[in-house]
């Protein structure tokens with residue numbers, strides 16, 4: 001995959017950039033630039049702006065209403081989206097469940113769910129993890145019992161990202177406990193406002209409300225909310241994780257962060273008399289982070305190049321997940337270097353909306369520290385990095 005030599009790709013890039021500069025809602029860009037969290041309405045507005053252009057489901061083939069872009073075009077699009085500072089697209093709909101529905105769902109299910117996902121009208125949450133089932137996900141106990149033409153759902157999902165914004169949740173549920181634990185799991189969808197569902201917020205160390213615990217108490221859903229075959233949910237979930245793990249690369253966003261850090265480090269801090277960028281130890285760390293992003297980019301392009309016919313990335317996606325996490329943590333640690341003593345003070349003020357508009361040298365600390373804490377969680381979500389090492393050892397290297 002060569003992104004640098006094709007003039008058609010440069011025309012494509014110019015079109016995408018013009019859209020973000022001229023047509024994307026400016027109030028959303030301004031709020032995101034200040035490091036502030038978006039409300040549910042703002043998330044919808046942001047995603048609907050992409051959806052109305054037909055660009056939200058960027059990775060979908062044309063037959064399912066996507067733009068049908070090549071991998072190169074998708075890659076350029078992601079770069080431009082991050083460069084413009086567009087809020088990260090909530091992946092649960094377009095990246096995770098959409099491809100499962102169009103690959104394994106019935107025609108009726110595709111008609112019911114795909115338009116709302118690709119147009120950004122409906123939000124989704126991913127109900128996999130449970131209080132006693134994370135890395136060992138196949139031991140999950142959340143149950144779905146068939147009664148007539150309904151399933152009755154009971155149990156608790158935890159660490160459910162964006163559940164407070166979601167209209168729908170897709171769950172892994174146990175429909176059979178008799179055989180191998182992977183074989184009794186099914187993939188079932190529910191509306192978030194069904195009677196019996198309650199959402200409890202979890203506030204994380206970065207001061208944000210992104211996570212939730214979702215309780216299901218005798219929640220009834222139609223039997224045709226089951227995707228594919230009963231007992232095959234594990235297979236579908238593994239297919240989905242390849243998409244999820246490569247989606248963590250976010251090269252454009254990382255380059256933007258590095259440019260921001262370089263800008264901060266190039267200014268003279270309040271009360272100081274030298275620039276951090278002139279410190280050889282810091283300059284070395286910055287150069288190492290630049291190289292890490294280049295390495296990550298090459299790796300993700302190699303993994304994506306191996307994807308055939310609109311399929312999902314293979315087990316090599318685990319390599320991207322580890323590298324993307326380590327690089328994100330390497331970069332956000334540089335924010336702490338630049339923040340100095342302001343980091344502690346800044347964390348207390350981390351909701352300050354004016355971090356970019358104030359003097360760079362002091363006001364960058366708050367979101368920098370929040371981002372630092374936020375990226376620690378990346379080693380955990382999408383399957384912990386230790387588990388990814390196990391997958392690489394067994395399934396990629398065959399050890």
Ligand SMILES: Cc1cc2nc3c(=O)[nH]c(=O)nc-3n(C[C@H](O)[C@H](O)[C@H](O)COP(=O)(O)OP(=O)(O)OC[C@H]3O[C@@H](n4cnc5c(N)ncnc54)[C@H](O)[C@@H]3O)c2cc1C
Pocket residue numbers: 125126127128129130131132133134135136158159160161162211377378380381382383384385386387390
């Ligand atoms: C920010 C964030 C967002 C999330 N969003 C979602 C979401 O939207 N939906 C969802 O379903 N889940 C979500 N999760 C949950 C996430 O997928 C789980 O936290 C993760 O799979 C780990 O499970 P656990 O927390 O139960 O940890 P555990 O599985 O209990 O692991 C604890 C520690 O033991 C290590 N460990 C466990 N087993 C092994 C092993 N076999 N070999 C080596 N080391 C091992 C782990 O690496 C980890 O360090 C999210 C988590 C976070 C932090």
